[in-house]
Amino acid sequence: MILKLKGGKVYDPANGVDGEVRDIFVQAGRIIEAPREDARIAQEFDCSGMIVMAGAIDMHTHIGGGKVNIARAMLTEDHRHAVDHHGHHHAAPSTLETGRRYAEMGYTACFEPALLPINARQAHLEMGDTPIIDKGGYAMLGSDDFFLRMLAAKEDQKAINDYVAWTLHAAQCIGIKVVNPGGISAFKFNQRKLDLDEEHAYYRLTPRQILKSLAQAVHDLGVPHPLHVHCSNLGIPGNVDTTLGTMQAAEGLPVHLTHIQFHSYGTEGDKKFSSGAARIAESVNRMKNVSVDVGQIMFGQTVTASGDSMAQYRNSGLANPRKSVIMDIECDAGCGVVPFRYRDQNFVNALQWAIGLETFLLIDDPWRVFLTTDHPNGAPFTSYPHLIKLLMNRSYREQAFESLNPEAKAMSTLKSITREYSMYEIATMTRAAPAKLLGLRDRGLLGVGAVADIVVYRNENDPEAMFGKPACVFKDGDLVARDGKIVKEKWGNTHVVKPEFDRGIEKSLRKYFERFHTMTLENFKIADDEMREIGNGARLCEHVTRHRAA
Amino acid sequence: MTEAELDFTCPFCGLACDDLRVRVEGEMMQIQANGCPISERALRTLSQASPIALSGVRLSGAPATLTQAIDAAAGLLRSAAQPVLAGLATDIAGARALMRLAERIGAVTDHMNFGAKMRNVLTTQDRGWITTTFAEVKNRADTLLIVGSDLATRFPRFFERLITQADAMYTDSAARRIVYLGDPAKARASRAALGPRLEVIGCDNEQLGEVLGVLRMLVSKHPALSGMRLEHVGGVAALQSLAQQLRAAKYGVVAWSAADFEFAHADLTVQRIVELVKDLNKTTRSAGLPLGGSDGDLTANQVHVWQSGFALRSDFGRGHPDYDPYNNAASRLLERGEADALLWISSFNETRLPPPADVPTIVLGRADMRCEREPEVFIPVGTPGVDHAGHFVRSDKVVTMRLGKLREGGSPPVAQVIAQIEAAL
Numbered sequence: 014m015i016l017k018l019k020g021g022k023v024y025d026p027a028n029g030v031d032g033e034v035r036d037i038f039v040q041a042g043r044i045i046e047a048p049r050e051d052a053r054i055a056q057e058f059d060c061s062g063m064i065v066m067a068g069a070i071d072m073h074t075h076i077g078g079g080k081v082n083i084a085r086a087m088l089t090e091d092h093r094h095a096v097d098h099h100g101h102h103h104a105a106p107s108t109l110e111t112g113r114r115y116a117e118m119g120y121t122a123c124f125e126p127a128l129l130p131i132n133a134r135q136a137h138l139e140m141g142d143t144p145i146i147d148k149g150g151y152a153m154l155g156s157d158d159f160f161l162r163m164l165a166a167k168e169d170q171k172a173i174n175d176y177v178a179w180t181l182h183a184a185q186c187i188g189i190k191v192v193n194p195g196g197i198s199a200f201k202f203n204q205r206k207l208d209l210d211e212e213h214a215y216y217r218l219t220p221r222q223i224l225k226s227l228a229q230a231v232h233d234l235g236v237p238h239p240l241h242v243h244c245s246n247l248g249i250p251g252n253v254d255t256t257l258g259t260m261q262a263a264e265g266l267p268v269h270l271t272h273i274q275f276h277s278y279g280t281e282g283d284k285k286f287s288s289g290a291a292r293i294a295e296s297v298n299r300m301k302n303v304s305v306d307v308g309q310i311m312f313g314q315t316v317t318a319s320g321d322s323m324a325q326y327r328n329s330g331l332a333n334p335r336k337s338v339i340m341d342i343e344c345d346a347g348c349g350v351v352p353f354r355y356r357d358q359n360f361v362n363a364l365q366w367a368i369g370l371e372t373f374l375l376i377d378d379p380w381r382v383f384l385t386t387d388h389p390n391g392a393p394f395t396s397y398p399h400l401i402k403l404l405m406n407r408s409y410r411e412q413a414f415e416s417l418n419p420e421a422k423a424m425s426t427l428k429s430i431t432r433e434y435s436m437y438e439i440a441t442m443t444r445a446a447p448a449k450l451l452g453l454r455d456r457g458l459l460g461v462g463a464v465a466d467i468v469v470y471r472n473e474n475d476p477e478a479m480f481g482k483p484a485c486v487f488k489d490g491d492l493v494a495r496d497g498k499i500v501k502e503k504w505g506n507t508h509v510v511k512p513e514f515d516r517g518i519e520k521s522l523r524k525y526f527e528r529f530h531t532m533t534l535e536n537f538k539i540a541d542d543e544m545r546e547i548g549n550g551a552r553l554c555e556h557v558t559r560h561r562a563a
Numbered sequence: 564m565t566e567a568e569l570d571f572t573c574p575f576c577g578l579a580c581d582d583l584r585v586r587v588e589g590e591m592m593q594i595q596a597n598g599c600p601i602s603e604r605a606l607r608t609l610s611q612a613s614p615i616a617l618s619g620v621r622l623s624g625a626p627a628t629l630t631q632a633i634d635a636a637a638g639l640l641r642s643a644a645q646p647v648l649a650g651l652a653t654d655i656a657g658a659r660a661l662m663r664l665a666e667r668i669g670a671v672t673d674h675m676n677f678g679a680k681m682r683n684v685l686t687t688q689d690r691g692w693i694t695t696t697f698a699e700v701k702n703r704a705d706t707l708l709i710v711g712s713d714l715a716t717r718f719p720r721f722f723e724r725l726i727t728q729a730d731a732m733y734t735d736s737a738a739r740r741i742v743y744l745g746d747p748a749k750a751r752a753s754r755a756a757l758g759p760r761l762e763v764i765g766c767d768n769e770q771l772g773e774v775l776g777v778l779r780m781l782v783s784k785h786p787a788l789s790g791m792r793l794e795h796v797g798g799v800a801a802l803q804s805l806a807q808q809l810r811a812a813k814y815g816v817v818a819w820s821a822a823d824f825e826f827a828h829a830d831l832t833v834q835r836i837v838e839l840v841k842d843l844n845k846t847t848r849s850a851g852l853p854l855g856g857s858d859g860d861l862t863a864n865q866v867h868v869w870q871s872g873f874a875l876r877s878d879f880g881r882g883h884p885d886y887d888p889y890n891n892a893a894s895r896l897l898e899r900g901e902a903d904a905l906l907w908i909s910s911f912n913e914t915r916l917p918p919p920a921d922v923p924t925i926v927l928g929r930a931d932m933r934c935e936r937e938p939e940v941f942i943p944v945g946t947p948g949v950d951h952a953g954h955f956v957r958s959d960k961v962v963t964m965r966l967g968k969l970r971e972g973g974s975p976p977v978a979q980v981i982a983q984i985e986a987a988l
Contacts, residue, residue, distance in 0.1 A: 077869075079960065079961050081869075082865060082868050082869050083687075085868050085869065085872050086684070086687060086688070086868045086874060087687055087688055087691065089688055089873065089874075089886060092872040092873055092884075092886075095872075096883050105872065106872065107868075107869060107870055107871055107872040108869045108870055109870055109871075110872070129961070131698075131961060131962060132961050132962070132963075134954065134962075134963035134965070135865070135956070135961070135963045138655060138866075138869075138954065138963065139869045142659065142866075142869060142870055158702075158732060200848075201699070201703065201814070201848060202813075202848070203813070203847055203848045215733070326693075326844070329691075332691075335690070336687070336688070336689065336690045336691035337691040338687060338691045338692060338693075338694070339691075339692075339693040339694075340693070340694050340695065340696070340850075340961070341694075341695045341696070341699045341703075341848075341850055342695075342696050342699070342961050343696045343697070343698040343699060343959075343961055343962065344698045344699060344702055344732070345698075350691075528730045529698065529701070529702055529730060529731075529732055530698055531697040531698045531701060531724065531725070531962075532581050532962060532964065533570075533581050533582065535570075536572065536581050536964065536965055539965075543965065546656075546952075547954075
């Protein structure tokens with residue numbers, strides 16, 4: 014059965030296609046060459062006057078796992094509000110609503126960035142119950158005691174690489190993330206802050222050492238996605254220096270610094286809080302080994318859910334409504350859930366908003382800056398269309414800027430930035446670039462052989478309306494949403510990477526599990542056939558490492 | 564008859580121990596290593612019950628085929644104006660199937676343990692808390708305060724696995740201080756397990772709120788207490804020493820089981836516990852350890868929360884979940900005649916029976932379950948971890964355990980029966 018998308022204006026940055034009018038043919042879930050003239054076309058969609066892109070990919074969104082479900086359980090009032098407002102801007106949506114809202118907006122793959130290996134089953138079960146979209150997770154390491162013990166004992170990098178690879182297999186993940194390197198563990202020892210070169214009270218290790226070792230492991234193993242880094246000192250004025258130091262600490266190895274807005278704060282001005290966006294952007298523009306996603310904030314109610322228990326405890330006094338959950342977790346990690354309400358008349362919040370936009374606009378290369386709100390930490394993902402409009406439309410942005418807290422306005426250079434993102438750049442940062450960064454070779458693009466995750470937009474003058482309700486969304490070649498409404502529900506795939514490693518590492522792991530853990534090593538690991546059960550029968554897509562690709 | 568010795572992950576209390584060894588001979592199962600009174604009893608009764616499963620499907624007490632029972636169950640649910648899905652002691656797959664059914668027929672959801680669990684749920688929804696998990700307790704806790712809960716009876720291997728025999732990374736297991744505060748009767752089993760190592764400070768559980776309030780004042784050195792010579796005040800001296808211990812601890816854990824707080828407004832007692840923990844964290848590290856998870860109460864609730872956004876005791880009758888932990892209690896709806904059909908699920912424990920009710924009742928239970936009133940439909944179901952594989956959420960919530968399968972030929976899983984009922988609607 015062949016499907017034809019006729020005469021749309023195609024934006025496919027992976028193939029250098031910038032708004033050319035083309036036909037796209039789909040068969041058996043993939044894009045195919047134009048068939049012979051006499052081939053039967055089972056279904057044709059007239060896309061003339063419309064814009065065609067690959068399905069969007071959110072490379073950093075908290076959609077599954079313990080902390081997300083804690084946020085849901087805590088925020089009864091948020092769900093009631095969403096029920097009354099038809100799911101509008103829901104901070105902690107259910108799995109079913111998450112999949113549906115993402116698909117309605119033309120997103121076809123989402124990646125949970127803070128999957129605790131010990132909590133991997135739950136995270137995959139939740140993502141398994143998230144319909145339509147594809148999923149994947151980044152396993153969190155760097156505050157887990159097995160790793161810290163290895164590093165403190167100065168074991169070779171090779172053994173650490175084996176442990177990192179073993180974790181990717183056991184937790185069924187596609188990347189590795191480090192959150193506040195060593196800091197989650199340090200908080201359990203009553204340290205309240207851990208700067209880049211400060212020592213962990215017990216292990217005598219610094220975040221710099223932890224970061225270097227993990228970035229090296231990810232690189233050596235050939236995992237496509239660089240080490241995903243949530244820097245030290247989240248939210249602390251002056252942390253821009255820590256963040257710039259973290260870029261240096263990678264020593265040229267590829268690193269992705271996430272929700273960088275929360276890590277770009279200076280200490281200038283009367284209130285000792287200022288924008289570090291220009292300094293951050295200057296470094297990112299210069300250092301080609303660094304990519305970032307922004308973690309834009311939007312005004313209104315949301316909830317912050319993070320593995321960074323140290324930072325979340327520190328911020329729990331700012332909770333709105335006044336409640337929070339902080340957890341120490343299983344000699345593996347931690348988490349903190351703190352509801353937040355960002356206000357445009359609050360000096361700090363208003364400046365945070367401006368810092369995020371400055372970051373987007375000052376980084377030149379759309380292949381290395383990604384569109385995120387760190388859902389739900391900066392704002393719910395449903396605010397993406399609004400965010401895209403702020404990037405594409407300068408006068409709209411300036412109008413929004415005018416209504417901010419006046420002191421914050423005086424501290425931002427946003428008004429002097431004239432840049433407007435083009436359609437091609439938006440397609441790059443939301444499709445081609447995240448697919449490339451994650452090593453998804455047949456997604457995020459529209460060439461022959463690519464998976465038929467395709468979105469057709471009405472070419473409206475208002476990007477918010479356009480990106481909010483695409484005309485058609487195809488997932489694996491099936492029409493799943495039309496005019497912003499779901500028309501077909503199915504289960505998406507799970508993306509993983511499984512680098513080769515020496516299974517001898519299980520010998521020391523087994524001993525460690527027997528002595529200190531509360532489950533056996535065998536039960537910790539998730540097998541492939543169990544993943545199918547977890548994912549409601551969905552497929553496991555294994556992506557090749559850089560070694561094998563070469 | 565085939566014979567084998569297998570690893571077993573036990574789903575019969577919230578600890579979900581996975582180090583058991585079980586000898587299986589046909590349908591008979593015997594624990595060879597790491598059993599406890601709860602797991603021993605469960606596998607013994609399940610072994611004895613197995614032959615009954617063969618002829619267990621009943622319609623109003625009369626033997627019937629599975630197809631007849633499925634059709635009858637679907638008919639009862641279809642014609643009900645306000646069906647209630649309760650009990651809900653099942654695995655993740657069972658809970659997933661029940662969510663679909665609840666949405667489809669507009670049912671109210673409730674778990675057999677939710678009355679106890681609600682005390683914790685309300686606390687997190689109101690103020691939140693700081694908590695920890697098993698491996699942190701085992702490797703880090705230098706002080707354990709148990710508040711009013713009979714941990715040794717509810718979780719028989721709690722002390723053995725996490726406190727006394729534990730090899731710990733950061734603390735000396737033998738030197739941990741263990742204090743019990745609350746109803747002395749609920750400390751008896753723990754005392755028997757721990758001996759004189761357990762220090763008991765007695766008070767009625769209903770008074771725990773006030774006692775914890777005093778303890779919080781002592782911990783935070785409230786100005787109102789300055790200059791008072793509290794060592795002469797009966798009972799307060801013990802609390803003062805406890806306050807000092809908690810402040811001096813590097814990682815103090817405060818554990819409780821909400822099921823042991825059987826009095827009105829017990830959620831406020833839980834709130835006092837977690838506020839005590841918050842006070843301690845101003846200067847040192849401390850964490851709460853809410854214990855539960857038995858009968859799959861956390862399992863059902865976790866799935867409910869991620870699929871609907873709300874905790875159990877939600878009403879799906881209006882096309883969206885309507886969460887009301889008071890009004891949607893199954894027992895209340897049945898007592899007041901507001902429900903007109905009950906589907907009761909109990910796949911772990913044959914003694915957990917449906918509440919006596921005068922409405923058409925469908926029971927999906929263990930084959931050896933005997934209800935006080937014979938239900939209109941009885942369908943025997945397998946026990947997760949014994950008759951079929953599955954997933955189970957452990958007490959500390961973070962860990963979802965993989966359950967295996969011990970024997971062949973058992974009754975079908977809850978998920979399968981629910982899916983068949985749904986298909987027959």
